[in-house]
Amino acid sequence: MPASAIADGLRRIGGGTRRAVARLGFAARFAVAVVLHSPEGLRRLRLTLREIYFAGVLSLVIILVSGLFVGMVLALQGYDVLQRYGASESLGVMVALSLLRELGPVVAGLLFASRAGSAITAEIGLMKATEQLSAMEMMAVDPLARVVAPRFWGGVISMPLLAALFSTLGVYGAYLVGVKLIGLDAGAFWGNMQAGVDFREDVVNGIIKSFVFGVIVSLIAVFEGYDAKPTAEGVSTATTRTVVGSSLTILAADFVLTVFMFRGVGA
């Protein structure tokens, strides 16, 4: 391989790395700016409530239906395995722990990124492409406080609530399959669940996870929208980046959080 081709390759890698680091730095500064502008944005609560409606309430259908089916499938699969070892009465606790610790926050986070994160990015990106953000700046209104902060906090507040509803519907789906369809004893189903689920260890940790995922999705969504190229292609690329970036970051963050939260699991 000629030396010039190697030099070109190295230059490309160096340039790509430099751009990636610069973008990461910009994202970090953007995150700080969003937090600093939050009090200004949150003062007008109506704006944040509107975003909770768009990000949270309008995501309810996909979250509730998915939660119900995930719970029902978990119950079917779980019963199949547990009954081989004569532990089918542990179905309730198995489903509840799976949902509260992992599936609730993670699957709700992935669905939230696809449903609400992409919409937030597309909306902010299109506002940028149609000069609405510039118009706001020229009217002496800071888009970070008026547009970005309410959407960020709308997402952060909605996400734990959606994850809780996902888990609740999942548990109910498991009850329908385990108790109503298969015929397990309802008392054993609920009693074992109550005995096996620890509020601090399982419920609170699940809520913390979903809050962290809410911050991740909302921040990536508003950043990608704000940083989108003001063209149709730019907005489309930004939307895709939000879904892919949020999903991968959620999965990576879930692993890290699980390591810290459930250290007793491997012992």
Add this chain to the structure above:
Amino acid sequence: MIALAPLASPTLDRTASIAVELDDVTFGYDRARPVLSGITMSIPRGQVVAIMGGSGCGKTTILRLIGGQLRPQTGRVLVGGRSVPDLDREALYAMRREIGMLFQFGALFTDMTVFENVAFPLREHTELSEDLIRDLVLMKLNGVGLRGSAGLKPSELSGGMARRVALARAIALDPMLVLYDEPFAGLDPISLGVVGQLIRQLNDALGITSVVVTHDVYESLKIVDYLYFVSGGRIVAQGTPDEVRASRDPFVRQFVDGEADGPVPFHVKSASLAEEFALDAR
């Protein structure tokens, strides 16, 4: 149209004889490729001044420098006697409350109605009661002939109507200066005439100063007091409409007469035909 006292507390000198001044301004996104070089212009209070030139010549950049969205690399930009690049964020935002801007396609907020769009700056910057805001918004909309469209969404408006709503929004706070970015782009002849007349009438009735960036020669010559021609980031000609009509300057003639070739060449810079098609080798 009733002229009102400014709704935001004024920070600019509204009595200065020169509303906007650019002095030897140079700007580029990088040092190697300047977008504007040595731009000097002086816009007197109460006048409608057009900045004309082909697409990509740097006209809109001049507006962004005046509005403080960009900072010049060298030179001075003064609005109402204040140096725009030297303003901190708070002072810049205070200045912008006294500047209206109409964007190329209106830039109306698509999630709001026409009424809410015009009410937006009033709600953001004043403590007026809803009743008073309602009256002010309807007066502004009446001024642009769209009081009957207050309840419509921007998606329900034609291009010309959207531009008029944006104009009503731009003058909502009774600014001292209004910047127009391509106000005539993509309009039918009737809408174009309406928007042109509105720019002139609002300027005179409200006692404001208007800077119109456009490439529409005929409409501009009808309504403006003075024109600057920009090409390649430099001012290449200037004058009153009568001076422009009588001008023999090659650039002005090419622009006014719409000639394909001239000081602005038809062909973009490229290799010679002989090189491109390897004619020497044949």
